[in-house]
Amino acid sequence: MKMWKFIFKRILQTIPLLVIVSLISFFIIRLSPVDPLAELRLNPSISQETLQKEKARLGLDKPIIVQYGLWAKSFIQGDLGVTSAGEKVSVKLAERIPNTLILTLIVIFMTWSVGVPLGILGAIYNKSKLDRILTILSSVGMAIPSFFFAILLLIFAVKSGWFPVGGLTSYNFSDLSLFGKILDISKHLVLPVTVLFTLSLAGLQRQMRANMLDVLDSDYIKFARAKGLSENKIIFKHALRNAINPMITLLGFEFAGLLSGAALTEYVFQYPGLGRLILEAVMKSDINLVMASLMIGSIMLVAGNLLADILLIITDPRVRS
Amino acid sequence: MKRVARIILTVIIILVVCCLVIRKDNPNTDLTINSSDVKKNPDAIELDLDYPTPKTKTINGIDYLQSQLPVGKFGGEFISSTIGEGPKTFNPFTSTDATSSTMADAMYDGLFTSNPMTGEVIPKLAKNLEIKGNKYIIRLRKGIQWSDGKPITADDVLFTWKDIIFAGLGNTSTRDSMLIDGELPKIRKIDNYTVEFTIKKQFAPFLRMLSAPIAPKHYFTKDKNWAKNFDRFLSTNTNPKTIVSSGAYRLKEYVPAQRVVFERNPNYYLINKKGEKLPYINKIIYLIVGDINNQILKFEANELDEISLKGGDVARYKAKECKSNYVIYNLGADNGTMFLAINLNNRKNKQTGKYYVPLKKQRWFQDVNFRRAIDFAIDRKSMVQNIANGMATPLFTAESPNGIYYNEKIKGHSRDLQKAKELLTSSGFVIKNKKLYDKYGNRVEIDLSTNAGNTEREALGVMIKQDLSDIGIQVNFKPIEFNSLVNKITNSFDWDTIILGLTGSPVEPHNGKNVWNSNGPLHLFNQRSQNDISGVLPYPFEKRINDIFDKASLCLKFNERKKYYDEYQQIVYNEAPIIYLYSPIRIFAIRRKIKNLYPSTLSGLTYNIEELYIEEDKK
Numbered sequence: 001m002k003m004w005k006f007i008f009k010r011i012l013q014t015i016p017l018l019v020i021v022s023l024i025s026f027f028i029i030r031l032s033p034v035d036p037l038a039e040l041r042l043n044p045s046i047s048q049e050t051l052q053k054e055k056a057r058l059g060l061d062k063p064i065i066v067q068y069g070l071w072a073k074s075f076i077q078g079d080l081g082v083t084s085a086g087e088k089v090s091v092k093l094a095e096r097i098p099n100t101l102i103l104t105l106i107v108i109f110m111t112w113s114v115g116v117p118l119g120i121l122g123a124i125y126n127k128s129k130l131d132r133i134l135t136i137l138s139s140v141g142m143a144i145p146s147f148f149f150a151i152l153l154l155i156f157a158v159k160s161g162w163f164p165v166g167g168l169t170s171y172n173f174s175d176l177s178l179f180g181k182i183l184d185i186s187k188h189l190v191l192p193v194t195v196l197f198t199l200s201l202a203g204l205q206r207q208m209r210a211n212m213l214d215v216l217d218s219d220y221i222k223f224a225r226a227k228g229l230s231e232n233k234i235i236f237k238h239a240l241r242n243a244i245n246p247m248i249t250l251l252g253f254e255f256a257g258l259l260s261g262a263a264l265t266e267y268v269f270q271y272p273g274l275g276r277l278i279l280e281a282v283m284k285s286d287i288n289l290v291m292a293s294l295m296i297g298s299i300m301l302v303a304g305n306l307l308a309d310i311l312l313i314i315t316d317p318r319v320r321s
Numbered sequence: 322m323k324r325v326a327r328i329i330l331t332v333i334i335i336l337v338v339c340c341l342v343i344r345k346d347n348p349n350t351d352l353t354i355n356s357s358d359v360k361k362n363p364d365a366i367e368l369d370l371d372y373p374t375p376k377t378k379t380i381n382g383i384d385y386l387q388s389q390l391p392v393g394k395f396g397g398e399f400i401s402s403t404i405g406e407g408p409k410t411f412n413p414f415t416s417t418d419a420t421s422s423t424m425a426d427a428m429y430d431g432l433f434t435s436n437p438m439t440g441e442v443i444p445k446l447a448k449n450l451e452i453k454g455n456k457y458i459i460r461l462r463k464g465i466q467w468s469d470g471k472p473i474t475a476d477d478v479l480f481t482w483k484d485i486i487f488a489g490l491g492n493t494s495t496r497d498s499m500l501i502d503g504e505l506p507k508i509r510k511i512d513n514y515t516v517e518f519t520i521k522k523q524f525a526p527f528l529r530m531l532s533a534p535i536a537p538k539h540y541f542t543k544d545k546n547w548a549k550n551f552d553r554f555l556s557t558n559t560n561p562k563t564i565v566s567s568g569a570y571r572l573k574e575y576v577p578a579q580r581v582v583f584e585r586n587p588n589y590y591l592i593n594k595k596g597e598k599l600p601y602i603n604k605i606i607y608l609i610v611g612d613i614n615n616q617i618l619k620f621e622a623n624e625l626d627e628i629s630l631k632g633g634d635v636a637r638y639k640a641k642e643c644k645s646n647y648v649i650y651n652l653g654a655d656n657g658t659m660f661l662a663i664n665l666n667n668r669k670n671k672q673t674g675k676y677y678v679p680l681k682k683q684r685w686f687q688d689v690n691f692r693r694a695i696d697f698a699i700d701r702k703s704m705v706q707n708i709a710n711g712m713a714t715p716l717f718t719a720e721s722p723n724g725i726y727y728n729e730k731i732k733g734h735s736r737d738l739q740k741a742k743e744l745l746t747s748s749g750f751v752i753k754n755k756k757l758y759d760k761y762g763n764r765v766e767i768d769l770s771t772n773a774g775n776t777e778r779e780a781l782g783v784m785i786k787q788d789l790s791d792i793g794i795q796v797n798f799k800p801i802e803f804n805s806l807v808n809k810i811t812n813s814f815d816w817d818t819i820i821l822g823l824t825g826s827p828v829e830p831h832n833g834k835n836v837w838n839s840n841g842p843l844h845l846f847n848q849r850s851q852n853d854i855s856g857v858l859p860y861p862f863e864k865r866i867n868d869i870f871d872k873a874s875l876c877l878k879f880n881e882r883k884k885y886y887d888e889y890q891q892i893v894y895n896e897a898p899i900i901y902l903y904s905p906i907r908i909f910a911i912r913r914k915i916k917n918l919y920p921s922t923l924s925g926l927t928y929n930i931e932e933l934y935i936e937e938d939k940k
Contacts, residue, residue: 086553171606
């Protein structure tokens with residue numbers, strides 16, 4: 001009961017947040033000197049009439065505040081509007097979301113299933129050879145800019161010919177058998193997943209190691225050791241449960257990054273995901289599309305935090321009281 | 322600590338070695354190459370090779386178009402690419418961007434088309450044309466079909482022109498350019514395979530306008546409210562299987578942000594010499610790539626069959642050509658023009674009551690000697706060498722060198738500082754301490770802008786700044802964001818000089834009317850607006866150009882028409898309101914296995930895609 005009340009309260013709190021986010025982003029986009037019709041204006045074969053028609057269609061002939069009102073009204077009704085090319089924003093997003101999800105889910109699954117155990121190992125064998133190697137590897141992983149690493153891998157793909165150069169599917173994808181399709185997608189995923197994996201693995205491993213070291217250093221662990229409990233029991237039953245709590249908060253942020261976290265990598269690999277779509281939309285001030293993505297981003301962030309809080313309530317009895 | 326340092330050192334060494342290995346592959350990156358070297362490619366088919374246009378051939382009452390090229394092999398795929406986001410629509414009547422138009426053109430044929438070599442208008446969907454005074458009688462091919470098997474008839478032509486184009490649906494540019502003294506041509510159906518256009522008076526660009534695509538009436542009008550929903554019709558979400566088209570290819574698949582796949586239209590009306598239905602190639606695939614770098618990587622990984630090469634890449638590709646599976650073609654100058662425009666605006670803004678351009682600067686800009694001095698001070702040759710890597714040709718005229726109306730008599734000039742200084746002195750300018758002052762003692766200082774982010778134009782700006790400093794002009798070069806630039810040009814007019822590029826039509830100079838007519842919407846160098854305080858007359862040379870464009874559009878004979886356009890180019894050269902810098906050269910690399918290529922300066926490399934075929938060379 002208490003928990004439901006908490007959730008309800010949190011959801012109420014997000015409403016003013018979303019209003020503020022939408023206001024700020026709408027006005028920043030509209031007040032920036034980006035004119036969505038600039039390309040058309042400089043096209044010698046476009047007549048004044050066509051330009052006027054486009055202006056009216058995009059609602060650019062009305063004051064900004066009215067534009068915002070119109071946008072907000074349709075957003076509340078669940079209509080995300082149309083892109084500057086006249087396509088439905090919801091359809092555009094729906095085309096891309098699955099692609100991005102495939103990528104980010106695989107990456108999150110892999111980093112967590114590798115990063116957390118490595119972090120624990122690093123903490124347990126603190127200052128050993130293994131820990132040093134892990135430290136170097138993760139430092140390298142954190143230091144390489146994703147953009148640069150992605151380009152290096154692309155060059156590698158061209159030179160070796162082992163992997164396709166960007167994209168998600170080959171041109172003859174629709175003619176392949178089911179097995180062939182899966183193989184084709186996996187081949188395309190290897191490089192972008194490698195980039196994102198290396199990057200987030202490093203951070204996660206460091207985080208987990210630090211948490212674990214903190215806990216291992218605390219009095220109750222010393223007490224447990226003094227009591228003569230087996231090391232396995234100390235680590236997995238007592239230390240781990242406490243060390244994992246900050247990771248749950250982190251998981252909440254990962255959730256927020258599900259749809260938008262891979263934008264740069266997507267761009268370099270020409271991956272047909274949400275990030276590339278939004279980047280292109282921002283470049284030409286495609287307001288409905290940008291707004292929709294920003295709103296999705298904020299909602300995901302709020303939802304991720306909420307999710308993390310709920311998980312914390314479940315795992316950590318101290319938070320409950 | 323020591324160990325960490327050792328490891329870091331190793332990592333650095335490995336990285337350096339990696340870099341060197343990668344470098345070693347392209348030792349010729351710094352090599353500059355002359356554009357003429359590319360042309361003299363022993364393997365390439367001569368550029369001047371005559372392309373035999375297809376001819377009409379009637380078999381069993383069906384008026385086919387017969388290809389005159391060697392008979393090829395059926396099958397295979399051709400993979401090309403498009404940079405950017407991909408098509409925004411498949412509707413040929415609403416598209417405004419190049420990618421969408423390319424896609425729509427592959428799917429829909431027009432009544433006429435241009436001869437790819439000479440630019441002359443030749444029949445396509447139409448069988449022939451008869452001109453009786455102001456009446457154009459067009460006979461259609463009998464027995465040819467849409468991709469769904471329905472016949473293509475006069476009703477479709479009538480529908481396209483009357484209900485779509487003249488009704489003002491979609492992109493109205495075709496309609497606008499068809500207005501002759503404010504009146505649209507009239508169209509009438511004579512019988513199922515004959516239509517008649519009546520125009521008010523002779524209008525030279527008219528015939529070429531008839532190459533607009535023809536829409537299948539039965540498909541476009543399936544929806545009762547088709548006219549209201551026209552802008553959304555054939556959007557990128559349309560199920561490809563339902564699309565009815567007339568071109569050599571029909572849409573098979575569109576995967577957003579990845580690719581567009583076309584398959585051959587089995588009902589296409591082009592046959593080869595053996596009487597087999599073309600096209601040869603089964604599938605045309607356009608991969609949607611985000612930027613040029615990705616395109617190059619994909620070409621090198623053999624994922625693309627064709628690529629347009631830019632600047633420095635040409636030398637690298639040329640060096641590897643003989644050992645590779647591609648051929649490089651130099652198609653010469655393209656339709657693009659890079660120029661420096663000078664703001665000749667001499668009017669006041671109604672709202673502020675002030676001149677758009679300060680009076681002091683107006684006296685400079687409106688002085689033809691000042692403009693010509695700039696023209697002479699600019700070093701086009703080193704621009705071509707240093708900025709375009711030699712992949713451009715210096716330009717002195719408003720028409721691009723591949724255009725059929727290009728004035729070849731204008732030879733241009735090389736950089737001549739002496740001449741520039743003479744021109745300035747004759748207008749009372751004085752150079753003191755390498756600084757230029759006008760006759761009232763004002764220091765000559767002008768602003769120059771272009772769109773930020775366009776590295777080519779930014780480099781041009783820097784060179785112009787240097788070139789002009791040699792005649793004492795202080796240039797403040799400020800690249801600004803593209804949209805702000807457009808706002809300056811079309812709205813606020815508060816600029817001095819601007820570097821810009823425009824793409825014109827090599828076969829129809831009349832399209833340039835938007836730029837050159839003194840009331841045109843893109844009359845860059847002296848843009849008029851509703852905010853002007855009226856009553857200021859156009860300059861005499863502007864009036865003469867208005868006159869030339871009006872008169873030339875009435876000339877049906879090529880030679881007479883060319884005289885007018887020659888004169889306008891001469892005027893632009895003499896008056897220099899827009900100083901042309903160079904035209905880029907198009908260089909393509911294409912796989913050797915693609916046969917039947919007849920590269921043309923006017924139309925590009927793969928304009929005859931339906932006649933191309935694929936055959937791997939035997940080794």
